[in-house]
Amino acid sequence: MGRLDVRARTHLDSTVCYIAREDRPQEQVTIRELSLSGALVDGLSTQLSEIFAIRPVLPGSGEVELLAKLVRQGKTGAAIRLFYSDHDTMQALWVHIRDNLSEENSCPYCGHPDGSREGSCDKCNLYLNFAKNNYLERHIENTFAQRLNIRLSRLNLEHIQKIIHFVDSKLLKIQHRSPDKEFVGTSEGMLSVFSMIRKVAPTEMSVLLLGESGTGKELTAKSLHHLSTRRDGPFVAVNCAAIPETLLEAELFGYEKGAFTGAYATKKGKFESADGGTLFLDEIGDLPASLQAKLLRFLEDRLVQPVGSAHSRKIDVRIVAATNCDLQRAITQGHFRTDLFYRLNSFTIKLPPLRERGEDKVRLAKYFLEKFSCSENRSMEFSDDALDAIRNHSWPGNVRELENKVRRGFLMAAGTVVDPEEMELARYEDPGVGAVDCKSGPVRKDQVIKVLEQNDYVIARAARQLNISRPSMYALIKKHGINRGDMK
Structure with missing residues (x-):
């Protein structure tokens, strides 16, 4: 196979933002060629080494944000790799690429002569009917193995085991051989x-x-x-x-x-x-x-x-x-x-106490609520405030206390939503940017780096894991002087 994704010529004004170095000024660049997984860019700094955000303005869709990494610099511009974003962003990106594809009598993936743009290419077997509404979904499914293989070089054995466990337990719904479903965790x-x-x-x-x-x-x-x-x-x-x-x-x-x-x-x-x-x-x-x-x-x-x-x-x-x-x-x-x-x-x-198990607290709480709901044939869910309270309670009684609190919330809730008060938990008050930005902030540099690595340097996800806002996350990165070189 030649290319993983079709590439279109374009002219998109874009802004480059450096995630780990807010002291560096933003750059204005131009995207000359674009695909779902990469782009050719003019005006990109030659000093770039860390993952960065690039924000092209797509006609009809407005500005979108993509995470990117420099692959190589050349006389014709900088080649960058784009990381997969949310579905709406990738759909908007695909529509722009599709509308700017050249009319060639060959497969845009492998170059095999085929101008029909219907069915699949006889040589590389990739789907060519770009006009179909579900083209993007079908193309992602067909190229999943290749996309994963490109990323494997950045993963260690622990990462790979996490991926396999996630696919088995969360996507394929294959249960761990433990006899008790509450004995789970990803912390x-x-x-x-x-x-x-x-x-x-x-x-x-x-x-x-x-x-x-x-x-x-x-x-x-x-x-x-x-x-x-x-x-x-x-x-x-x-x-x-x-x-x-x-x-x-x-x-x-x-x-x-x-x-x-x-x-x-x-x-x-x-x-x-x-x-x-x-x-x-x-x-x-x-x-x-x-x-x-x-x-x-x-x-x-x-x-x-x-x-x-x-x-x-x-x-x-x-x-x-x-x-x-x-x-x-x-x-x-x-x-x-x-x-x-x-x-x-x-x-x-x-065995670690529940207070040290991160999002396992929420995962276990949802399991217990689902168990009680099934036993009483009554559909229930947690409010956002309840989930925040679960995340931030110290849980001195550990999993046993969690189960009892969830059972109480299930019994006391008047409607279909469980709030903190019904579990006898205090509501969590976000300390805000000021508390994080001050010199005595509770989050250490090594913690910030670890969270960034766990979330593949996606600021929004890292901020959610720390229960802070995106601006607070940027403030922490700036405060600790974190750059890409600090991260393994």
């Missing part, structure tokens, strides 16, 4: 958790889960089980803090008939019930000292001796333990055995 912390789960799940290693109450430790344990070779076996969960100490040993290891008052029949313990599968010991930090010793022995020899029995049984079970307390401090204070800690700590996964 950096959660992506790291998912990566560790995938790596350790197929092994037989014991796993220690750390995190605040309500961060999803049991969901993590279930995912470890369902992604392991033990997925067809049982998953048994025990909350070590919820069972009285006098009953916990019998609950975990089982007992024989007559072992104690009330033991009218032999009963299997949780270890034996989980044979061939996974045993999840939640709140392991609250395990009594006597049972810590028995658990350590089990981890060493995989034998279980029920209460009242003189015989041990070999059990094949994988241990996943979890706690929200500081086990290192518990060891120092003599409340937790050092040898048990190192036995359990062969692989550790730390």
Whole structure:
């Protein structure tokens, strides 16, 4: 294939704006040739290296904004690459290109003789019926793979994994193999958790889960089980803090008939019930000292001796333990055995609190609201104020608190829209440009650079992620003196 997009000769006056350097003056340039993915420009600075915005004035449509990058400078002008914008902008761009195409008796993509402009080219197979209203959509579909391939050189493995995950889960609606849909996320912390789960799940290693109450430790344990070779076996969960100490040993290891008052029949313990599968010991930090010793022995020899029995049984079970307390401090204070800690700590996964999970807060809130709506056959949505409140609440109770707040909002809302007050959340007040622009502003330079990189340097998207306006985003970039060279 010759060209990805057809190119038309034109004469468009345009303004070039430098995104990361507001101190640089705007430039006036002229676009002489234009396609959906590139242009030939006169008057562009030879010092240009960063991504910039170019704003051509299209007859009949007015000014549009496109992100661009310099490809090369030459005697005939500067060749620039254009990045795909929103649908309306690209449609306006296409209409101008179509109206300025030359009448040639050949395919404008590959040069193969074909002046009919109907059907597809016999050589490159690209659609040529430019007069059709849906031409742009069809052309984008046909050239999707090539467009993606052009961008792949700028992506690392993590970016590629994010794209694959997005296509699978959001576009194709293929669900993660986790049994619980609320165990999702695209924040950096959660992506790291998912990566560790995938790596350790197929092994037989014991796993220690750390995190605040309500961060999803049991969901993590279930995912470890369902992604392991033990997925067809049982998953048994025990909350070590919820069972009285006098009953916990019998609950975990089982007992024989007559072992104690009330033991009218032999009963299997949780270890034996989980044979061939996974045993999840939640709140392991609250395990009594006597049972810590028995658990350590089990981890060493995989034998279980029920209460009242003189015989041990070999059990094949994988241990996943979890706690929200500081086990290192518990060891120092003599409340937790050092040898048990190192036995359990062969692989550790730390779950980030909800307040550090960015837009995952909104994603989870929408999931819970949809779940409640389906259960009651009642369509509901969040107001913009409610979404802002969800983003900015500190969530000390993490995902569990979020679910409860959303459930309350669902029940209390009079109409079809949930507001902050119905979830007992404070309305978020935007601090405005002044708060961001002052020298004591809360957003650090490295944070701004990271957000810009995550949003491919699209100012509007980066501003939305930081919950500020576009002018505030420009003010932050200027304040920190950020230029393209600072960004990886």
